[in-house]
Amino acid sequence: MEYENRFRQAQRPKYDCLLFDLDDTLYPLSTGFHKVCTQNIRDYMVEKLGIDKSKIDELSNLLYRNYGTTMAGLRGIGYDFDYDDYHSFIHGRLPYENLKPDPVLRNLLLSLPYRKLIFTNADKIHAVKALRRLGLEDCFEGIICFETLNPINKNIVSYDEDNIEFIGSSKTNHIVTRNGASRSQIFDIIGHFAQPNPCVDLPKTPIICKPSQNAIEFALKIAHLNPQRTLFFEDSVRNIQAGKRVGLHTVLVGTSQKVKGADYALENIHNLKQAVPELWEGDIKSEIDYPTKLAMETFVTA
Numbered sequence: 001m002e003y004e005n006r007f008r009q010a011q012r013p014k015y016d017c018l019l020f021d022l023d024d025t026l027y028p029l030s031t032g033f034h035k036v037c038t039q040n041i042r043d044y045m046v047e048k049l050g051i052d053k054s055k056i057d058e059l060s061n062l063l064y065r066n067y068g069t070t071m072a073g074l075r076g077i078g079y080d081f082d083y084d085d086y087h088s089f090i091h092g093r094l095p096y097e098n099l100k101p102d103p104v105l106r107n108l109l110l111s112l113p114y115r116k117l118i119f120t121n122a123d124k125i126h127a128v129k130a131l132r133r134l135g136l137e138d139c140f141e142g143i144i145c146f147e148t149l150n151p152i153n154k155n156i157v158s159y160d161e162d163n164i165e166f167i168g169s170s171k172t173n174h175i176v177t178r179n180g181a182s183r184s185q186i187f188d189i190i191g192h193f194a195q196p197n198p199c200v201d202l203p204k205t206p207i208i209c210k211p212s213q214n215a216i217e218f219a220l221k222i223a224h225l226n227p228q229r230t231l232f233f234e235d236s237v238r239n240i241q242a243g244k245r246v247g248l249h250t251v252l253v254g255t256s257q258k259v260k261g262a263d264y265a266l267e268n269i270h271n272l273k274q275a276v277p278e279l280w281e282g283d284i285k286s287e288i289d290y291p292t293k294l295a296m297e298t299f300v301t302a
């Protein structure tokens with residue numbers, strides 16, 4: 001009793017919410033997903049967009065570096081394609097059988113009395129499928145994914161059969177115009193960087209994704225998160241640094257080497273308790289205010 005009273009008087013917990021990237025953060029690189037994804041993107045560029053095979057390496061690097069994701073870059077320089085078709089091509093052939101239920105992570109997550117959300121650049125179908133394979137589908141309040149940030153894409157997953165709920169953004173005014181659709185010319189980004197011309201800017205992409213600060217700020221707004229009270233888990237250094245710029249507390253996952261912008265670094269998400277013990281300190285369960293219900297009622301699109 002005395003023990004309980006002591007913790008009831010403890011300070012307000014440092015965080016309200018834990019915001020998790022999905023791929024290569026909640027499961028390790030050894031699943032091979034990353035490699036297959038990269039190859040699928042290359043194949044898509046050749047098979048679906050007719051891009052010369054010899055240009056793929058350079059083009060992919062430039063797009064990834066300048067636009068955040070290859071997909072965002074492809075749209076930026078003028079390729080038009082169906083987002084669902086792209087996602088199903090990239091993720092549809094992933095070796096999902098390599099993702100096994102992770103009861104250790106599940107117990108860790110369930111023992112953390114904070115709001116917990118997924119924030120991924122991937123599409124809903126992939127996110128749900130991966131979380132299910134990992135046995136984590138009921139550990140999160142919702143998923144902020146490609147469709148949340150880019151709601152123009154109309155192909156909506158049937159949510160009814162999913163236990164997990166999605167945060168959507170159809171009620172916000174962040175509508176993105178697919179203004180690249182009518183572009184007849186593809187911007188020569190390789191030539192642009194080979195012979196830089198200060199008078200020519202890179203075309204903008206209509207796609208919103210990490211690591212753009214806009215994407216992160218948009219996600220925080222949708223989920224009503226205060227960055228200063230949110231802990232952000234990511235395997236991407238770029239995304240960690242972008243998160244830090246908007247004021248998030250950050251955990252780099254996949255390496256124990258801390259980098260600029262990372263408050264913590266974990267080799268594996270399973271090391272969470274050792275690396276960030278403060279998450280379990282105090283009687284935070286009785287102190288925490290869960291706005292989950294309200295948030296989902298307001299934003300769910302199902």
Ligand SMILES: [Mg+2]
Pocket residue numbers: 021022023024025234235236
């Ligand atoms: Mg990732």
